[in-house]
Amino acid sequence: xxxxxxxxxxxxxxxxxxxxxxxxxxxxxxxxxxxxxxxxxxxxxxxxxxxxxxxxxxxxxxxxxxxxxxxxxxxxxxxxxxxxxxxxxxxxxxxxxxxxxxxxxxxxxxxxxxxxxxxxxxxxxxxxxxxxxxxxxxxxxxxxxxxxxxxxxxxxxxxxxxxxxxxxxxxxxxxxxxxxxxxxxxxxxxxxxxxxxxxxxxxxxxxxxxxxxxxxxxxxxxxxxxxxxxxxxxxx
Ligand code: FPP
Numbered sequence: 001x002x003x004x005x006x007x008x009x010x011x012x013x014x015x016x017x018x019x020x021x022x023x024x025x026x027x028x029x030x031x032x033x034x035x036x037x038x039x040x041x042x043x044x045x046x047x048x049x050x051x052x053x054x055x056x057x058x059x060x061x062x063x064x065x066x067x068x069x070x071x072x073x074x075x076x077x078x079x080x081x082x083x084x085x086x087x088x089x090x091x092x093x094x095x096x097x098x099x100x101x102x103x104x105x106x107x108x109x110x111x112x113x114x115x116x117x118x119x120x121x122x123x124x125x126x127x128x129x130x131x132x133x134x135x136x137x138x139x140x141x142x143x144x145x146x147x148x149x150x151x152x153x154x155x156x157x158x159x160x161x162x163x164x165x166x167x168x169x170x171x172x173x174x175x176x177x178x179x180x181x182x183x184x185x186x187x188x189x190x191x192x193x194x195x196x197x198x199x200x201x202x203x204x205x206x207x208x209x210x211x212x213x214x215x216x217x218x219x220x221x222x223x224x225x226x227x228x229x230x231x232x233x234x235x236x
Pocket of ligand 1: 015016017018019021033037040064075078079131186211
């Protein structure tokens with residue numbers, strides 16, 4: 001048994017189940033996403049209050065672009081609203097905001113608001129909230145490989161410079177520690193192209209709770225379980 005308490009710097013979440021939450025109530029899927037956005041606020045606040053340094057949320061995957069146009073619009077409109085009002089609130093609470101994902105897929109006004117928020121909050125010393133938007137982990141890894149290939153081709157780097165640290169630094173998440181906890185809500189037990197590199201040693205937690213119903217109390221239960229787990233990182 002490990003006697004040292006596990007260190008918790010970073011929680012990553014796959015927010016799943018908005019659609020089912022709405023369906024169970026006879027509401028349109030958009031109502032589930034709206035309620036899910038409220039939960040984002042509550043959980044970000046809770047994580048910040050608990051002194052955890054990083055929270056990464058899967059808000060929109062590269063695969064989500066294939067959803068019906070109407071649903072993509074709902075999600076993008078929610079994001080627009082979020083960028084304007086709620087994230088501004090977080091900025092005031094000293095939260096630093098970062099985005100990971102393929103920005104060139106996004107509407108220009110959204111991409112611009114994202115860049116602005118990142119620079120406005122860069123000096124904030126509270127928690128870093130990382131929103132994965134238009135994000136896919138395989139795409140991220142391929143982009144990193146391309147960056148390295150270009151540097152080697154230019155002669156700025158040689159093949160022998162490529163190691164785990166260098167590869168990590170080429171990902172969107174450079175400077176962000178790997179997640180210690182990965183939570184997926186709604187009963188699904190898949191990683192769905194999320195943080196494939198970074199979650200190599202994350203402790204996984206799956207809950208039946210649908211994202212709009214996920215609460216700070218349930219988060220605390222996950223954190224408690226995390227501290228009771230033994231992390232060996234492949235050693236004995
Ligand atoms: C999964 O539910 C959730 C998403 C695809 C998007 C997550 C988005 C939010 C929580 C709201 C917007 C967030 C921000 C930051 C503005 P699902 O639609 O796959 O649910 P289902 O599996 O029950 O259909």
